[in-house]
Amino acid sequence: MAACPFRRSIAAQGVWSQGHSDMDFSPWLARSVFRLLSRVLNLPPENLIKSISALPVSKKRPVADFQLFVGSVIENKSSDRSKPDLQLQTQRLAEKLKCDTVVSEISTGPGTVNFTINRELLAKTVLQQVFKDGSEYGIKSELFSTLPRRKIVIEFSSPNIAKKFHVGHLRSTIIGLLGAGFEQFGNEDELKSNPLQHLFEVYVQVNKAAAEDENIRKLAQDFFRKLEARDEQILSMWQHFRDFSIEEYVRIYKRLGVHFDEYSGESFYQEKSQEVLKMLDAKGLLQKTIKGTRVVDLSEKRDLSLCSTVMRSDGTSLYITRDLAAAIDRMMKYNCDTMIYVTDKSQNAHFEQLFQILKLMGYQWAERCQHVSFGLVQGMKTRKGEVVFLEDVLNEARSRMLQNMAAAKTTKELENPLETAEKIGLAALIIQDFKGLLSSDYQFSWDRVLQSRGDTGVFLQYTHARLHSLEQICRDGQSTDINTACLQDPQAISVLQHLLSYDEVLYKSSEDLQPKHIVSYLLTLSHLAAVAHKTLPVKGSAPEQAQARLRLFQAARSVLANGMKLLGITPVSQM
Template sequence: MAACSFRRTIASQLSKVLDLPPENLIKSISAVPVSKNRHVADFQLSIASVTEGSSSDCLAQDLNLQAQKLAERTVLQQVLKDGSEYGVKSELFSTVPRQKAVIEFSSPNIAKKFHIGHLRSTIVGNFIANLKVALGHEVIRINYLGDWGMQFGLLAVGFQRFGNKDKLKSSPLQHLFEVYVQINKAAEDENTKKLAKDFFRKLEEHDEQPLSLWKQFRDFSIEEYIRIYKRLGVHFDEYSGESFYQEKSQEVLKILEDKGLLQKTEKGTGIVDLSEKKDLSSFSTVMRSDGTSLYITRDLAAAIDRMNKHSWDTMIYVTDKSQSNHFQHLFQILKLMGYDWAERCQHVSFGLVQGMKTRRGEVIFLEDVLNEVRSRMLQNMASAKTTKEIEDPMETAEKVGLAALIVQDFRGLLSSDYQFSWDRALQSRGDTGVFLQYTHARLHSLEQMHGNEQLTDVNVACLQEPSAISVLQHLLRYDEVLYRSSQDLQPKHIVSYLLTLSHLAAVAHKTLPVKGSTPELAQARLRLFQAARSVLANGMKLLGITPVTQM
């Protein structure tokens, strides 16, 4: 909603009635929350501040009514004029500086489970990136792969014993995971451990043969990731990984040493003291005893490199809350190294998803979840009496299924754990992604049915019914919701807004027929439904949902 510009419009209109300058009125006009059951003016005027103590009830009622009517009349024109920019053009955002943001998200570990935690990181990171782009910021989306470390030594030894080149080509993630599970069972054996260490040391020394095998693992895996991300509607500007920073992490260790921040333990590991009293009550290990780097050392190198490369204003890491400690240490060390921009780094954490099982049992791969939600949705669509002949049922089921996953995930605070339920996620009525998609498709078919004509000179004043007023008032609130999400990066505000919009639109659809109404009324109602569908589509796209037009 463009609440601020609505205030200005209302003020200029009321100034004619009251014979007062508009600037005197703007501050007296405030937005009032709307609920499903209460029909009040979305904008009210603080009469006392305007009439200087005069207590004229009639004037108060009259002005409030005028404020309400003016706002409601303007909103439909505004929605359809601004299109996909409705809400983000609001004056609420006029003082927000445009920034460059680096967002690191998804970041699976090659050869380990691409599990449901990665789904959360992927969809949350994608939402934050979408929101920032919509608000005019420049965004760089980075997928920072876990593609280095001792596990690669173990994996290589496993592949030499249990690997199959054809399987590696056809389903790399599945095959590498199976190999990893097998070799982990044998990893207690001292000889296996030694071979793994030797392989990783050779990798760090850039030995050609181990490097070539590692590169195959990485390339095949990325190919498969890209295919899965395409199904999720997610893309990245950059695929980097820990491997990129193996050499640069040695430079980081050198800087730490030069600044007197690196201390050695008796065992020879390198640590950085993070305690205030410098009594080692809090420290971070940054180097193994053999001088090789660790996860945090590579993260330090990556942060510095990204600043050099992109000169970002803010950098956001999207991972589960178990890594909060790691990021706290990372930001602290960067500050100790003299990088003030560490204060502009942010960790957006999320809770765990419990109870995610497919019909075949525990979920191992994200793709199993996507296949499961698609097949369940296809089944539901086939058994629904309302389902029309759809051009591509598979693709529709995929989009609706993904909406179901995203909305169930985004309904609460990101930091909360939640219990996943297939039945709850896939309900077609109630507060679900399926209901959002159903509402969008229904409103779209209403537009199609009435020729999708470009409506001009619509008389909005004839929309007097409570169900129409509720939709209008709710549309007015959209920019406040976007603003709140842009402040705390929580998608739940937008989810809740869209679910309410869908419920209000459903009531209006039932009570305000277009067919059989007078041309003037039909046009106004059509414009109302058009505006509701437009805002619904905009909000869904921000969440990472592709709106469907039939289901």
């Protein structure tokens, strides 16, 4: 079964600065709960930030808004930290707390004290915060206020030069084979008209020939050796391939909404990798094997039971050598706080060795390097057969979505149906890919991915378009001054409570680098909004009630759009 390249093909390399100025350090509702607890527990409010969270919305019964995990702020005196003792302390704490104009009810759960906010204040404050903060809603939270500004270098995608976004990444091998095979199988006119497709065809042909002819394999090795030696003719050919490749990548990246100011891949560090080999040798870390290769001993007993090969017998570098050069160069260039590598999980051992070698070289910042791995997508096919190229996946998603839209009775007449289908199809792929743990493999199904109902990217887009349409229809009646007493229905309260927890979801994803938390949140928000839209009509309601409900739906759509954009999805306004 073919493995889908999608996870590795969202972008190549970037620099991200985390941190926000002019931050609203705490939503007013949460601050009120902090102050209430601070007086009783005799703790600074900032010490309570991570001990309090918004409760998940329940479909079966009303729930409180915030909960305090008592065990995280009260030291349990019992020797065995038994549950009854913790629950007793929970009950005693709850009895000391008094309701006020903000907190209307205090109750207890297993090890928690729960706080229900005055319902009109909840509606007023949440809606004000959503529209005040706009695209930064959730980020301007007390959870993020304690985080320092950080510069993070992220390397991901890393497609090969002269190779399409492909299921396999053979890196230097393909460059050598292409160099050896282009004169025999290549055509300059075809290269100009469809570069990556033609170069891939050349690769397939020369790879087949190399399997039968040892001389072709030697030519490929010789090509790569000359490339590292900066042979002018070989370098010129490689640059030719690189320019055509990047031009094509830019076009595909644009479809994904990705733009880069600088392109520097592994091959950029071929020359610098020789400097790394000299550094390893100078530090006494380089050892020669019987085969003539050079290795770094990573075993605890230094008996070569675990080693990493960093140089071939012909003196050329390997993938890990160039990664060492890249890491050192990027740290010097960007002086970043963290370097994150995003690749498939088959490279886990590679990155463990990479970071270990950096430490042996004396680079303490290697502790701040991190590998984020992802699994494989299996069973992905287009109508033409097994998928090997990302562009085929994108085209198939767009084509199938276009057909689904044409067949649907609810589809509106669109100015650019192809562009809309592209955005919805991409949303479907992204949500399917990000629903679970990144490291998990999963079986792909077009029918499941493109469903308009259920937990899919299509459903997110449909909900956003529906709420946007509602705003357009009722824009004459829009008002920012609303009566929050009109938002006391259970369905409205559920939406407001869910909006209240958005910052926690963003924080959790920033901590473990898993987008699934945001995906789950947005899907729940869409389902809650769909139920509210059905049970709380805007059209036909009394003006005051209609304005309040419309404002609620505007807030839901705003947060839905923000979250989708974080995942690389462009929300559509019609479908």
